Amino acid sequence: SQQGEEDPQALSIQEGENATMNCSYKTSINNLQWYRQNSGRGLVHLILIRSNEREKHSGRLRVTLDTSKKSSSLLITASRAADTASYFCATGKSQGGSEKLVFGKGTKLTVNP
Amino acid sequence: ETGVTQTPRHLVMGMTNKKSLKCEQHLGHNAMYWYKQSAKKPLELMFVYNFKEQTENNSVPSRFSPECPNSSHLFLHLHTLQPEDSALYLCASSQERGLALDTQYFGPGTRLTVL
Numbered sequence: 001s002q003q004g005e006e007d008p009q010a011l012s013i014q015e016g017e018n019a020t021m022n023c024s025y026k027t028s029i030n031n032l033q034w035y036r037q038n039s040g041r042g043l044v045h046l047i048l049i050r051s052n053e054r055e056k057h058s059g060r061l062r063v064t065l066d067t068s069k070k071s072s073s074l075l076i077t078a079s080r081a082a083d084t085a086s087y088f089c090a091t092g093k094s095q096g097g098s099e100k101l102v103f104g105k106g107t108k109l110t111v112n113p
Numbered sequence: 114e115t116g117v118t119q120t121p122r123h124l125v126m127g128m129t130n131k132k133s134l135k136c137e138q139h140l141g142h143n144a145m146y147w148y149k150q151s152a153k154k155p156l157e158l159m160f161v162y163n164f165k166e167q168t169e170n171n172s173v174p175s176r177f178s179p180e181c182p183n184s185s186h187l188f189l190h191l192h193t194l195q196p197e198d199s200a201l202y203l204c205a206s207s208q209e210r211g212l213a214l215d216t217q218y219f220g221p222g223t224r225l226t227v228l
Binding site for chain 2: 033041042044088101103104106
């Protein structure tokens with residue numbers, strides 16, 4: 001399965017601290033995306049990193065991708081209570097006309113004020 | 114707001130009912146998706162439409178029937194559902210399904226409860 005798996009499943013930190021979430025996958029990919037979901041709501045795209053990229057930044061977010069280890073990490077710096085949400089990685093693969101974006105189970109992040 | 118709307122936001126139905134979920138995107142996208150999100154399970158892709166044509170059906174039971182009359186609208190018709198079909202149903206759209214597997218924009222979802 002190419003499914004991404006996030007680690008940890010749950011993370012609780014204090015406001016101001018950094019939060020790091022990891023994603024591992026099994027097969028080669030075209031890109032890897034991170035999404036955020038507030039409780040009971042839709043997913044919101046955060047960042048997309050292509051297989052030939054190693055690091056990407058967006059505001060307080062930093063994403064790394066190590067294709068040799070088939071892993072990615074999402075770092076949220078100086079966390080805020082409003083960052084409380086579930087975070088999902090999704091791996092995208094294009095092969096033989098079949099293309100899929102496969103989501104992991106997510107990391108539930110709680111940022112305590 | 115992501116530019117993708119879903120109605121209704123909540124739905125409770127009996128196993129013998131017939132209902133429909135509606136999704137509309139205002140982004141000018143050509144691809145639309147239905148996902149199912151159950152507790153403690155990964156997001157499951159159900160159907161994909163690209164330029165109004167269904168390009169993927171992920172072994173979804175026939176009690177779920179999608180319809181895409183145009184690139185902006187997507188429906189999911191439901192009939193004789195089971196309690197295990199209770200979940201959050203999410204609609205998404207993207208510019209075009211293919212090539213770079215681009216960013217998907219999600220609606221807020223419909224919380225479905227089957228009694």
